[in-house]
Amino acid sequence: MSAAPAAAAAYPPIPGHLRLSSRIAGALVGFLLLALAAIGATLWLSWQLEGAGAAINETGSLRKQEYRLAMLLGRDVHTPGAGFDSAARAQVASIDATLALVAQGDPQRPLGLPPTATIRDSFAALAEQWLRDVRPLALRVLDARGEQRVLTLRRFLSEADPYVDRIDTIVRLIESDNEVRTFWLRSSQLALMALGVGGTVALVYLMFSLIVRPVERLHAGMRSMADADFGVRLEVDSKDEFGQLATGFNQMADRLERVYGSLEEKVREKTAALEDQNRELALLYDSAAFLQARQTLEPMCEGFLERILQYFGADGGSVRLVEAGNEKVHLVAQQGLPEEMVEAERCMPLGDCLCGEAALEQQPVVHWLHAMPDAARTPCARSGFGTVSAFQIFDQDQHLGVFTLHFRSERRFRDQEQALLDTLGRLLGTAIENLRLAAREREMAISEERNMVARGLHDSIAQGLNFLNLQVQMLDDSLRHGQQQEAAEIVPALRAGVKESYEDVRELLQNFRSRLEEDDLNSALRKAVRKFRDQTGIDAGFSAEGAGSLPFSREEQLQILFIVQEALSNIRKHAQADHVSVRVVDGQDFSLSISDNGVGFDSSAESDDGDRRVGLHIMQERAEHIKAELGIESRLGAGTTIRLHVAREQRRAA
Numbered sequence: 106m107s108a109a110p111a112a113a114a115a116y117p118p119i120p121g122h123l124r125l126s127s128r129i130a131g132a133l134v135g136f137l138l139l140a141l142a143a144i145g146a147t148l149w150l151s152w153q154l155e156g157a158g159a160a161i162n163e164t165g166s167l168r169k170q171e172y173r174l175a176m177l178l179g180r181d182v183h184t185p186g187a188g189f190d191s192a193a194r195a196q197v198a199s200i201d202a203t204l205a206l207v208a209q210g211d212p213q214r215p216l217g218l219p220p221t222a223t224i225r226d227s228f229a230a231l232a233e234q235w236l237r238d239v240r241p242l243a244l245r246v247l248d249a250r251g252e253q254r255v256l257t258l259r260r261f262l263s264e265a266d267p268y269v270d271r272i273d274t275i276v277r278l279i280e281s282d283n284e285v286r287t288f289w290l291r292s293s294q295l296a297l298m299a300l301g302v303g304g305t306v307a308l309v310y311l312m313f314s315l316i317v318r319p320v321e322r323l324h325a326g327m328r329s330m331a332d333a334d335f336g337v338r339l340e341v342d343s344k345d346e347f348g349q350l351a352t353g354f355n356q357m358a359d360r361l362e363r364v365y366g367s368l369e370e371k372v373r374e375k376t377a378a379l380e381d382q383n384r385e386l387a388l389l390y391d392s393a394a395f396l397q398a399r400q401t402l403e404p405m406c407e408g409f410l411e412r413i414l415q416y417f418g419a420d421g422g423s424v425r426l427v428e429a430g431n432e433k434v435h436l437v438a439q440q441g442l443p444e445e446m447v448e449a450e451r452c453m454p455l456g457d458c459l460c461g462e463a464a465l466e467q468q469p470v471v472h473w474l475h476a477m478p479d480a481a482r483t484p485c486a487r488s489g490f491g492t493v494s495a496f497q498i499f500d501q502d503q504h505l506g507v508f509t510l511h512f513r514s515e516r517r518f519r520d521q522e523q524a525l526l527d528t529l530g531r532l533l534g535t536a537i538e539n540l541r542l543a544a545r546e547r548e549m550a551i552s553e554e555r556n557m558v559a560r561g562l563h564d565s566i567a568q569g570l571n572f573l574n575l576q577v578q579m580l581d582d583s584l585r586h587g588q589q590q591e592a593a594e595i596v597p598a599l600r601a602g603v604k605e606s607y608e609d610v611r612e613l614l615q616n617f618r619s620r621l622e623e624d625d626l627n628s629a630l631r632k633a634v635r636k637f638r639d640q641t642g643i644d645a646g647f648s649a650e651g652a653g654s655l656p657f658s659r660e661e662q663l664q665i666l667f668i669v670q671e672a673l674s675n676i677r678k679h680a681q682a683d684h685v686s687v688r689v690v691d692g693q694d695f696s697l698s699i700s701d702n703g704v705g706f707d708s709s710a711e712s713d714d715g716d717r718r719v720g721l722h723i724m725q726e727r728a729e730h731i732k733a734e735l736g737i738e739s740r741l742g743a744g745t746t747i748r749l750h751v752a753r754e755q756r757r758a759a
Contacts, residue, residue, distance in 0.1 A: 128311075139300055155214075157218070157283045157286070160279055161276055165272075167203055170200050171272070174243060181246075204231075208232060219279060231275060234271070242260060246261055341355075384416070385525050388529075392533075396409065396533065396536035401540075409529075409533050410424055419512055423438065425437065426506035427464055435451070436451045436452070441511065442511070464497075469494075474486045491512060492514065496527065505534045508530060576595055633666065634687050643684070645673075645686075646685070646686050648689070667727055668749060671727075676699075679703075685701045686700045687699050696749070697748070706745070707741055728749060734749070736748045
């Protein structure tokens with residue numbers, strides 16, 4: 106018997122009325138319907154009582170309104186023109202509105218007359234009497250004049266008292282009806298309580314018989330099973346889900362008895378599977394660690410190829426990269442391939458041969474050469490290989506090339522092995538792309554260094570050479586016109602310009618040769634200050650406070666060092682100072698100050714000294730490069746202070 110018919114025989118479909126869910130749902134739905142009916146009756150009676158109570162209040166208020174109307178009419182008759190006429194008419198309108206409200210009802214409040222014919226007919230007669238007799242009589246009192254008003258008022262008063270008595274009668278009828286409904290409300294509440302108690306008892310019994318007792322039997326069986334008593338069996342006494350669960354428990358016990366003897370074999374199989382997974386993890390870890398090491402492309406590909414050949418037991422393999430935009434496939438590394446095959450396929454068109462086709466399709470492919478009709482003409486088959494497999498090299502979605510595994514015999518790959526090779530191809534692709542990115546980064550660093558040198562030469566040396574060029578032109582002009590005295594005056598200026606340009610070149614070369622030793626910014630700054638003091642003879646000091654919350658990168662430290670060197674150069678050229686102080690405060694924020702006691706300048710005005718302006722401009726550019734703030738404080742005769750500040754947020758971002 107197959108597994109599906111056996112399962113169908115052991116677990117036949119359960120009739121709908123015998124299903125545990127149907128019985129529990131039926132009991133709960135029945136109890137819910139009874140509870141909803143009782144709650145609905147209670148809510149309906151409560152709503153009726155609230156509406157009748159509001160009707161009692163509104164109907165009872167008619168008595169007060171009738172008496173007020175009579176009072177207003179009397180005052181209007183005895184004191185005409187005192188404004189009681191409009192108040193009486195407003196009172197008539199209020200009585201009209203009250204009668205209409207009670208007659209129509211208001212479900213929002215709620216308000217409404219009880220649904221009793223006697224009460225509704227009595228109220229309708231009351232409203233009709235008001236409209237037919239009482240209301241017209243009140244209006245005639247307001248419209249009459251002289252003695253006629255008094256007579257009409259007396260007639261109204263004689264009609265008002267019986268009308269108020271009729272209102273009292275209706276109020277008592279509503280109150281009597283409320284007493285009956287209150288009795289039924291209490292009765293429905295008591296019935297709801299009884300239903301809750303009875304339903305709870307019934308549900309507890311139902312849950313105990315349907316769920317608790319079978320679960321206890323199942324729990325006892327599981328406890329025996331946990332004590333290695335595989336001979337325990339449960340009695341199947343129902344045809345519901347618990348009956349099938351007991352059947353399944355018995356089948357599980359039978360299966361455990363059979364499996365328990367072959368447990369060692371299962372353990373060996375699982376152990377072998379775990380060993381395979383551990384080998385895969387070891388290969389992935391070893392390959393990832395190797396590919397992350399600093400190395401060039403060919404040794405990296407050769408090491409990668411050596412690892413996967415050893416893992417899969419391949420007889421040969423290769424790594425080929427696609428040349429972007431040229432549709433060429435280049436052989437970067439190989440092992441185990443014949444020399445003539447290597448020379449012939451060192452650079453092949455995209456789509457040529459088996460490897461080129463795999464690179465073109467960008468899909469993993471395995472060729473069993475013995476089963477291919479024209480395989481004998483391929484270089485791989487002529488070299489004695491029976492299986493050629495090609496797997497892609499990707500960096501995210503960018504296709505970089507293929508790597509191949511060659512086997513002498515037929516080799517098939519499991520899905521797990523193909524997934525492993527796909528992962529290895531992506532690891533290699535990421536490593537290759539990292540090499541390319543590192544090369545681009547070095548190119549950008551060299552380009553930036555060249556730009557920095559060019560800017561330094563242009564901003565410092567070019568101006569000095571331009572000055573010398575002007576002086577030479579003036580000297581040539583003086584000699585041509587025989588003005589020896591004027592030529593003699595130009596020569597010292599030329600000598601001073603040449604000396605100044607020579608010193609600028611020396612200083613610029615020293616700055617460009619500056620390097621940080623062991624990423625220690627303070628040591629580099631202290632060395633620069635000491636060199637400045639030795640070269641110029643100016644008293645210069647350096648101090649540093651704090652250890653810093655976050656270190657600067659080497660590029661940022663170099664920019665700070667260049668700013669200090671440029672500031673010291675400006676002091677040498679322009680300040681005429683005899684004392685310089687460089688101070689570093691390295692806490693959450695980084696602060697650097699360079700102060701001198703020289704002649705100073707007006708920092709708020711546009712300087713006429715182009716050389717000084719160029720130096721300040723260079724320092725400002727370097728500060729912006731590391732997202733720092735550069736400030737200059739200077740006054741004529743009071744020295745100059747340059748402050749560099751790097752906020753904690755910018756430092757964390759760096």
